[in-house]
Amino acid sequence: MNLPILPTTVVGSYSMPGWLERLKTEYFARRISRHELDEIHDAAVKASIKDQEVAGVDIITDGELRRDNMIDYFAERLPGVQTDHGSKKFYYDFYDSVVRGKIPMASLRLVDDFRFLAANTDRATKFCVTGPHSLVKRIRDEFYKNEEAFATDIARVINLELKELVRAGARFFQIDEPYYSGFPEDLQWGVRVLNTLVDGVDAKITLHVCYGNRYGKPSWAGNYRYLFPAILEANVHQLSLEFARRGGEDLELFKEFPNKFELGAGVIDVKGHEVETPEMVAERIRKALQFVPAERLHILPDCGCLHLPREVAFNKLKVMVQGARLVRREVGG
Amino acid sequence: MILHVNHVQPDRTALTTSVVSTLLTVAGEGQVSRRTLDNLNVHLDWVQYKTNFREAVSVRRATKGEELLPWIEVGVDLRQVRQETLKEEFVHALNDVGADATGSRKRIYLEPFAPMRCSLIWTFNKLFWQHRPLWEKATGRGFEKALPTGQSDANHPLAIADSVADVWTLLKDLENQKQLPPEIFVLEIGVGTGQRAALWLNRFRDLDRERGTQYYPRIRFLLADYSVTTLDAAQQTVQDHRELASFLAVDALDPFKSLSFLRYKVLYIHLTNVYDNLPTDELVTRDGRLYFVEVRSYVSFGEAARISETFSVPPAEFTRTVNRLLEAGPQHLSLSDVQQSVGFWRAVWDAIRLEERFVAIEGVSEAPLPPGIRPSQLENFIANAATNQRFHVSSGALESFINTVPLLHPRGYLQVQDIFVTDLADYPRMFRGPGKMDGSIVNWVNGALLAEVGEQAGYDVHFAPFHYREGSRTSILYTTHRE
Numbered sequence: 001m002n003l004p005i006l007p008t009t010v011v012g013s014y015s016m017p018g019w020l021e022r023l024k025t026e027y028f029a030r031r032i033s034r035h036e037l038d039e040i041h042d043a044a045v046k047a048s049i050k051d052q053e054v055a056g057v058d059i060i061t062d063g064e065l066r067r068d069n070m071i072d073y074f075a076e077r078l079p080g081v082q083t084d085h086g087s088k089k090f091y092y093d094f095y096d097s098v099v100r101g102k103i104p105m106a107s108l109r110l111v112d113d114f115r116f117l118a119a120n121t122d123r124a125t126k127f128c129v130t131g132p133h134s135l136v137k138r139i140r141d142e143f144y145k146n147e148e149a150f151a152t153d154i155a156r157v158i159n160l161e162l163k164e165l166v167r168a169g170a171r172f173f174q175i176d177e178p179y180y181s182g183f184p185e186d187l188q189w190g191v192r193v194l195n196t197l198v199d200g201v202d203a204k205i206t207l208h209v210c211y212g213n214r215y216g217k218p219s220w221a222g223n224y225r226y227l228f229p230a231i232l233e234a235n236v237h238q239l240s241l242e243f244a245r246r247g248g249e250d251l252e253l254f255k256e257f258p259n260k261f262e263l264g265a266g267v268i269d270v271k272g273h274e275v276e277t278p279e280m281v282a283e284r285i286r287k288a289l290q291f292v293p294a295e296r297l298h299i300l301p302d303c304g305c306l307h308l309p310r311e312v313a314f315n316k317l318k319v320m321v322q323g324a325r326l327v328r329r330e331v332g333g
Numbered sequence: 334m335i336l337h338v339n340h341v342q343p344d345r346t347a348l349t350t351s352v353v354s355t356l357l358t359v360a361g362e363g364q365v366s367r368r369t370l371d372n373l374n375v376h377l378d379w380v381q382y383k384t385n386f387r388e389a390v391s392v393r394r395a396t397k398g399e400e401l402l403p404w405i406e407v408g409v410d411l412r413q414v415r416q417e418t419l420k421e422e423f424v425h426a427l428n429d430v431g432a433d434a435t436g437s438r439k440r441i442y443l444e445p446f447a448p449m450r451c452s453l454i455w456t457f458n459k460l461f462w463q464h465r466p467l468w469e470k471a472t473g474r475g476f477e478k479a480l481p482t483g484q485s486d487a488n489h490p491l492a493i494a495d496s497v498a499d500v501w502t503l504l505k506d507l508e509n510q511k512q513l514p515p516e517i518f519v520l521e522i523g524v525g526t527g528q529r530a531a532l533w534l535n536r537f538r539d540l541d542r543e544r545g546t547q548y549y550p551r552i553r554f555l556l557a558d559y560s561v562t563t564l565d566a567a568q569q570t571v572q573d574h575r576e577l578a579s580f581l582a583v584d585a586l587d588p589f590k591s592l593s594f595l596r597y598k599v600l601y602i603h604l605t606n607v608y609d610n611l612p613t614d615e616l617v618t619r620d621g622r623l624y625f626v627e628v629r630s631y632v633s634f635g636e637a638a639r640i641s642e643t644f645s646v647p648p649a650e651f652t653r654t655v656n657r658l659l660e661a662g663p664q665h666l667s668l669s670d671v672q673q674s675v676g677f678w679r680a681v682w683d684a685i686r687l688e689e690r691f692v693a694i695e696g697v698s699e700a701p702l703p704p705g706i707r708p709s710q711l712e713n714f715i716a717n718a719a720t721n722q723r724f725h726v727s728s729g730a731l732e733s734f735i736n737t738v739p740l741l742h743p744r745g746y747l748q749v750q751d752i753f754v755t756d757l758a759d760y761p762r763m764f765r766g767p768g769k770m771d772g773s774i775v776n777w778v779n780g781a782l783l784a785e786v787g788e789q790a791g792y793d794v795h796f797a798p799f800h801y802r803e804g805s806r807t808s809i810l811y812t813t814h815r816e
Contacts, residue, residue: 022709089713090789094816138816211743215791215815218597218743222512272596 003124005294005331006285006324007058008317009264011208011240012128012174013304014048014063015313024068024091041066042116049121051310055317059124059172062117064304068092070130070176071138078157079106081139092215098140103153108161111168118169127170128208129158131177132197133190148189155197162201172204174240178303181211182219184226195235206238206264207231208303211246216271216307224250228257240264242302244284245271254291263292266302267323268316273308275315281323286330294331299324334360334370337721339761340379340411348411352377355419356409364424372403373427380410382768382775386454386630386687389413390422395624397693404619406691440631443655446690448701449628450612450728454767454774456659457682458610461772462560464662468772471675477525486750487529487605489801496748497536500601504548507744517551518599520740522588522733523607524556527567533603534574550577555599557583557592585611586703586729587736600745602737608751608778611729613767614701617691618718624691625700626723636684644668644677655681682772703732706786714785717757724760727779731786738792738812747792749810753780755796780810791815 020040027037048063067073068091075097076083087096114127132151144150162173175197180190198205209227212219224241231239239261243251254263267284268276281299288297299320305313336356341349360370380387387410395402407426409419444453461468469475477485486492500519507513521530534554541549554577558564564580571578583591585607592599615626632640632651641648645668654677658666663674694700697715698708703726711726718724738747754760754777765777784794792812799807 018707018709217739217791217814219814220512221514221597221743 003058004328006297006299006328007124008056008299008321008324009059009126010052010057010061010317011210011264011266011270011300011302011304012061012064012126012176013067013306014051014061014065015305015308015310016065017044017310020044020065021091025089028089028091045116046120049117051314052317053121053123055314056321057123057317059126059298060117060121061126061128061174062113064128064306066113069094070178071095071135072097074108074130074135075139077108077110078135078139078154079104094138096140097138098142099144099150100142102143103150103157105157105160107164108157110161111164114165114168114170124172125170126172126174126206127165128174128176129162131175131207132158132193133177133183133186134179137179137183147186148193151189151193152196155193159197159199159201162198162203166201166203170203172206173201174206174208175236176208178208178210178212178219180209180227181222184222187226187230191230191234195233198235204238205236206240206262206298207234207236208240208264210242210266210303213270213303213307218245218271224253228253232257232259236261238262238264238298240266240298240300242266243288244269244276244302246302248284248287251288251291262296262298263288264298264300265292267299268301268320270301270303270305270308270316273312275312276319276323278319278322278326281320282326285323285327289327289331334373334375337374337376337761339376340763342379345379345411348416349377351416352409352411352414352419355416356423359420359423365427368403369405369427373405373407375407375409377409377411378764380412380764380768382766382770383412384683384769385410386685386767386769387413388422388686389415390419390426391686391689392426393689393691395619395691395693402693404691439634440688441634441637441652442688443630443632443652443685446627446629446688449614449626449687449767450701450703452628452630452687453659454628454630454685454687455612457685457772458774460659460662460678463562464664465560465562465772467663467671467675468679471672471679472771475526485525485529485605486799486802486805486807487525488532490532492750492799492801493529493532493536496601496603497533497540501537501540501544501546501548503600503744503746505546508546512744514598514600514742515551516553516598517548518553518555518595518742520555520557520588520592520595520599520602522557522583522585522602522604522737523610524558524563524567525605527556527570529603529605530554530556530567530578531571531573534571534577538574552577554578555581555592555595557581557588559583559585586732588733589736589739592740595740597739598742599740600742602740602745602747603749604747605750606752608727608730608733608749609766609775610773611727611733611776613730613776614726614728615723616700616715616726617723618715619691619721621720622693623696623700623715624693626689627692628687628689630685630687632681632684633686640677640680640684643680644673646677679772682769687767700726701728702726703728705735706731710786710789711782714757714782722757722760724757725754725765725776725779725782727776727782730778730783734783734787735790738787738790741812741814743814747810747812750799750807751810752777752806753783753796753808753810754778755780755784755808757781780808783810787812788815 044065052060080103083095083097132154136151265288391408393406395404617624666674668674787794796808799805
């Protein structure tokens with residue numbers, strides 16, 4: 001699919017409507033059925049797709065509205081992981097999940113999600129999965145006693161799933177690893193596991209690393225210096241990093257550590273409700289262009305829009321697209 | 334008639350028994366109609382605060398729109414009630430609540446019915462903090478002397494030492510992880526005399542020197558209060574640390590409004606006895622229905638006449654003079670001098686009572702919730718409330734909390750010393766306010782609700798007893814980031 005220069009995309013999640021939160025909680029309270037919830041999810045995902053299209057986003061996702069959070073959707077599907085379904089009262093809480101034996105190879109059943117997305121849009125699509133490093137931080141390990149070994153087995157399962165998704169037509173994946181920022185000391189093995197995950201996957205892959213967006217607030221502080229040079233060994237095509245909220249100082253790292261990666265530059269702050277102007281967005285893109293050439297730059301928000309009110313999320317995506325268009329004209333796109 | 338004995342202490346059982354006996358006698362004598370008795374709930378409370386907003390016997394009606402509902406509630410304050418007049422007051426109170434709910438002719442109403450947090454008693458509260466020195470001059474004592482122990486728990490040296498040690502440990506940990514920010518922001522909201530800030534900074538400086546960590550020069554201590562008068566006084570107290578301290582006029586309900594530039598940057602936020610002084614609303618669950626409480630303040634004719642005479646205010650000018658007091662302050666009343674004006678202010682404040690009514694609503698979405706709070710955040714909480722229960726929404730505290738936590742650094746925490754009801758089931762066990770504390774208002778804070786709302790905003794809220802003073806009713810609220 002032909003994309004413009006400086007293509008715009010999202011970081012997975014779209015605004016979670018209040019009514020959907022309530023209905024998810026209704027499901028936990030056994031007041032609506034699984035079938036009804038699935039139908040509700042279908043409707044919500046269609047609305048999310050439409051919003052992204054109307055906002056003018058070039059590469060869209062399903063908004064991840066079927067997912068309670070970035071962990072449980074995968075923990076529940078990982079073979080060998082037991083989740084205590086009575087362990088949370090609010091949909092966004094984490095289940096108490098535990099692994100007590102070696103994780104076998106089996107499908108995560110994500111292909112239907114991708115097919116639904118692809119069937120409901122003509123735009124280019126991206127499919128997002130939570131990375132093994134983040135998953136091992138939230139799933140209690142009573143078997144491996146070694147995070148890298150545990151994460152490697154998860155990576156093998158996800159690798160199988162990505163290949164299934166490629167067969168179903170997926171061409172662009174995003175691996176979410178925000179927990180790198182909380183545990184920078186894990187990065188060496190984190191990258192090894194990441195390379196297991198993407199091994200032989202015939203698609204474009206971006207690695208998203210932020211400072212957390214749990215409850216719409218950062219989980220960690222610091223800067224991206226910890227990523228370098230270890231991240232240079234990652235077999236991914238693109239790094240998706242947040243620069244809007246934190247400022248663009250870390251862009252210097254792309255100069256200090258010459259690399260092959262595309263950059264997915266976060267130019268929209270998803271932790272504040274104030275909508276940027278197209279000019280602000282354009283300025284942030286211009287700053288990124290000082291360190292990465294236009295043909296290697298993608299434009300996106302800092303992280304998912306999950307916690308933003310729908311109107312704010314929609315308007316933020318619109319100005320992101322408008323800002324990108326302003327700069328495209330300047331670079332001849 | 335259903336009697337609710339909400340509070341009985343061993344040394345007061347005789348009084349309670351006698352009151353119950355009187356009420357049963359009245360019910361049996363036929364002085365109150367059968368229909369009224371059928372719908373009557375009588376609550377016996379011991380109102381903790383010596384000065385408060387209740388009569389010895391108060392009647393509360395329930396309404397739905399313009400319609401007066403049959404349910405009638407009578408509150409009897411065991412602290413104020415006099416056995417010899419109880420019977421008469423009880424009968425009069427019930428006979429005074431006919432279909433005409435516009436009000437009693439024996440009262441001067443200062444405002445129409447409104448949700449509690451909108452009542453002008455909060456304007457009086459604000460007036461106190463704005464003109465506290467005048468009030469203190471008239472009473473001859475500082476406001477902290479009005480506290481049960483005569484001093485604020487905020488300044489307890491051991492509590493401060495522990496607080497400093499906790500912050501120092503956090504900073505050391507951040508340093509070990511190479512994440513120590515160049516500027517260490519500490520925020521105190523509601524600064525009182527400034528003594529706590531001064532003690533905290535003294536202790537922190539000493540500890541920092543002792544351990545050779547060089548954190549003290551990086552501290553940016555922000556003292557925030559809505560009263561400029563209070564900030565000015567605090568500035569004197571903290572002058573030893575003037576290089577590190579900043580004084581900011583901040584809306585206690587929305588600290589973020591003034592401090593948004595510190596979003597995610599403040600490592601430690603502390604408040605003492607701020608939430609208990611912020612406007613609140615109350616909700617009532619009764620027989621499967623939800624009501625919110627509306628109030629209107631009044632002064633009895635008798636009291637108004639006495640005050641008017643004492644301060645030479647024409648009786649017809651009484652309400653206008655009160656309004657003038659609230660709008661312009663005591664210095665601008667046209668009484669003989671400021672001393673007289675403060676006397677008028679104190680007398681009116683002492684005489685003010687609240688008439689209450691219960692307004693039926695279909696659900697939480699119809700309740701007057703504070704800005705930033707969604708009905709869904711309260712629905713579970715209310716679903717867990719007992720069938721017949723009255724509790725604070727702590728509107729101001731919730732609003733303040735929600736508008737404070739975004740300032741916290743990802744590793745930062747909020748600490749609040751206050752009087753919290755940490756379990757909803759504790760509400761019926763004693764009266765929780767509002768009461769009067771000198772010229773200000775005091776209310777217990779619904780900590781259980783705060784925890785519920787905090788959880789949904791991504792913060793686990795914990796409570797610990799204030800163990801530094803035996804018998805203290807203070808708790809310490811402590812937030813941690815929720816995973």
